[in-house]
Amino acid sequence: MLHQDTISFLSELAGNNNKPWFDxxxxxxxxxxxxxxxxxxxxxxxxxxxDPAFEGQKAKDCIFRIFRDVRFGKDKxxxxxxxxxxxxxxxxxxxxxxxxxxxxxGGKSFAGGGLWMPExxxxxxxxxxVDYNFEEFxxxxxxxxxxxxxxxxxxxxxxxxxxxxxxxxxAIEYLKMKSFTVxxxxxxxxxxxxxxxxxxxxxxxxxxxxxxxxxxxVNLGE
Numbered sequence: 001m002l003h004q005d006t007i008s009f010l011s012e013l014a015g016n017n018n019k020p021w022f023d024x025x026x027x028x029x030x031x032x033x034x035x036x037x038x039x040x041x042x043x044x045x046x047x048x049x050x051d052p053a054f055e056g057q058k059a060k061d062c063i064f065r066i067f068r069d070v071r072f073g074k075d076k077x078x079x080x081x082x083x084x085x086x087x088x089x090x091x092x093x094x095x096x097x098x099x100x101x102x103x104x105x106g107g108k109s110f111a112g113g114g115l116w117m118p119e120x121x122x123x124x125x126x127x128x129x130v131d132y133n134f135e136e137f138x139x140x141x142x143x144x145x146x147x148x149x150x151x152x153x154x155x156x157x158x159x160x161x162x163x164x165x166x167x168x169x170x171a172i173e174y175l176k177m178k179s180f181t182v183x184x185x186x187x188x189x190x191x192x193x194x195x196x197x198x199x200x201x202x203x204x205x206x207x208x209x210x211x212x213x214x215x216x217x218v219n220l221g222e
Contacts, residue, residue: 001194002039002103006032011105014081022079029066036083036103037063039197043087043101046201050208053089061091082108087204089215095122097180097214099204109191111203112150112183115214126214127162127175133213134171140209149206155179180214182207 009025009032016022022029040059047054062085070076081104088098099113115126130137140146141153155177161167165175174180184203190196 001196002191003032003035004192006035007105007188007192010081010083010103013079014104014106017077017079017081019078033066033083036085040085040101042197043085043200043204046197047087047099047204050205051089054087057091059085062087064092086113095119097211099207099211101200103191105188105191107185107188109186109188110183111186111200112181113204113207113211114153114179114181116155116179116181118179123178126180127165129213129216130171130174131165131169134174137171137174137213140213143209145206146210149184149203150182150210152182153177154181154183180210182210 005028009028012025013022037059040062044054044057044059044062064080064084064086066080066083068075068078068080070078083103084100086092086094086098086100088094088096090096095118097113097115099111101111103109115122118126141150153174156179157176158178161172162175165172169175186196186199190199193199
């Protein structure tokens with residue numbers, strides 16, 4: 001369960017996204033960060049039941065920095081008004097598929113994951129896996145609970161048909177994707193509740209077959 005001030009800190013940061021305010025509230029940030037680390041640590045322990053590879057991982061290896069890299073993006077605000085963590089076999093830098101939690105008050109929190117913008121060799125391997133085993137893939141994403149929790153698979157698509165495939169391929173909608181991700185929104189009431197860990201783990205558990213399929217496609221799930 002998160003402390004209320006962790007949620008309040010992020011809410012106030014969204015409206016005061018500047019260095020002077022952050023410096024004045026640096027102690028609150030440190031406390032909020034520590035609180036989020038505890039939550040991530042607890043989720044990692046629960047995730048060991050999903051995959052033994054999570055055993056021994058540390059929260060700090062999963063959590064993204066709150067400081068924004070403003071050199072290339074259009075958003076020049078110095079801080080992210082959220083806490084985020086990526087759970088995978090190798091922490092946040094793992095190149096394969098995994099699970100993600102995004103904590104941002106104001107109705108913007110969610111949990112989900114998958115594979116976002118992989119390098120070309122990984123993407124080709126995923127496409128091949130979907131093509132060769134489309135019935136299995138379709139069975140995963142059309143399973144009743146999965147479909148209810150994740151109504152669609154998100155991902156930018158290429159404008160042309162990928163090399164080696166044809167328009168009449170039954171999997172073409174997915175073969176054109178450059179990312180394979182799913183999300184499920186988490187309400188402000190839920191992020192403030194004592195059931196938050198259970199809610200997130202239910203989302204992760206539901207999407208496990210999807211993550212396993214993607215990782216198998218790039219030989220990272222073994």
